[in-house]
Amino acid sequence: MSKITSFCGLLLLAFPAFGPAQEAAPAALPRTASPDGAVAYFLAPANGATVTSPVTIRFGLRGMGVAPAGVMTANTGHHHLLIDVTELPPDNLPIPNDTTHKHFGAGQTETELALEPGKHTLQLVLGDAAHIPHQPPVRSEKITITVIAK
């Protein structure tokens, strides 16, 4: 058995671009295509803005439409807001659902976010019906805002 495994390992090393083997990997989930030029961006706040909490965050999307989670319509997705996330979640898995990765699965395009005073980063990632980033991923730039006490 170990001989077979190492033989397969050698094959993978010899042919790193061997498509079918990569597609068969257990972590691989179907990805939804995004159209050329699709962009997610922040309508508000502006990058570098100084704001008070709660912060009104408005999500922008160009070249695609917003649809609730579970809707399979082509060229649509729903927003995810990454708060103070230093490492992007994997593109081939559903986006985590926790206090720093917020899902807007009802198709919302804005939110009120309570943030502690200080610097914070925000980034949008569009997810498909199953919360998986599109192929290629549709992400905003990561913006930094400063929250000050009222």
Ligand SMILES: [Cu+2]
């Ligand atoms: Cu989601």
